[in-house]
Amino acid sequence: MKISLITVVFNGAAFIRDCIDSIVGQTYDNIEYIVIDGGSTDGTVDIVRSYGDKISHFISERDNGLYDAMNKGIGMATGDVVGILNADDFYPHANVIRDVMALFSQSQCDAIYGDIVYVDRLNTEKVTRYWKSGPFRPNAFLWGWMPGHPSFFVKRNLYEQHGLFRLDMKSAADYELMLRFIHKHRATLAYLNEIIVVMRAGGVSNASVGNRLRANRDDRLAWQLNSLRPYTVTLWMKPLRKIGQFFSKPPATYRKTE
Known part of the structure; x- marks a missing residue:
């Protein structure tokens, strides 16, 4: 492929x-x-x-x-x-895409996601956050779960069937797209249990309390635009899930050479 x-x-x-x-x-x-x-x-x-x-x-x-x-x-x-x-951002080792494509072949799924580490912008050896997405469960979006978008690999035909990024969604465009593909249209997922993307820290949506509140508003709009109804706790569980990511430690060998 x-x-x-x-x-x-x-x-x-x-x-x-x-x-x-x-x-x-x-x-x-x-x-x-x-x-x-x-x-x-x-x-x-x-x-x-x-x-x-x-x-x-x-x-x-x-x-x-x-x-x-x-x-x-x-x-x-x-x-x-x-x-x-x-x-x-960058891939942590030379076999990331080999691993991703092998899982596509094995699972015959629509999309694959994995784990992410955030690092200091200048010192990429300094990990500031570890996003371990974990296996997908049905209706996980209702409990604030989402995969990290940079680790999200998608069959091209999903874009053809369900559309591209909405430009009116601002920083929530990736959330809206994954909500649409996974929760609304039930794209089949496979989880690659390894760190596959290294991100330099500095995301816009979490840069301040005001930005987080605006992101929460945009997340709510993502559900409305797709004629979906979240739980009362859904949109607050999403940022709360991130707290533990600042205390988790990734495997020391995530930048493997083989």
Whole structure:
């Protein structure tokens, strides 16, 4: 099977090499790599172009934000599976995509997700948060569960059947899309029990109490737009579930070499 990996970037020269290197260094050999740049002015474009034909498709133009750029990448993708890795993030070892695609073949599922670690932006050896998603259970979204979106790999036909990211959902667009695919349309899932993405800390939705309240409002809207009814506790369980992630410790060997 072919996988399309998409990186969206805007003025990401500081970290984009780590992201690209972690993709072009994967051992799985049937990868289509798409980079969507929002018109960077800090040298990002030159860095991306320096990789030559290791980048399958590259465009640099103004867009309407992160999720508009993701939608562009999905529209260009020709793989059986689509994954998205943001410019600040990277895969922890060279066999991530091999492991993901092996599980797709074994499980015949619609989507796969795994675990994530957050690290200090400058010192990537310093772990600040460990998101262990755990196995999926039916109606888990009603109890505040969701997989980490950067670890979410999806059969391309799900986007064709159920739509792309909604640009009116702001920072909750990834939550709304996964709610739509998994909870509403019952996409079948498989859990890859390993850390498959390293993220540099600094998410917008949790940057302040005000941002968290706005994110909670957008999460509620995601249910309404899909004609779904959450429990009373659903939207507060979602942020509360994150608290334990700041105290959990990942396996010391998550950046394995074999």
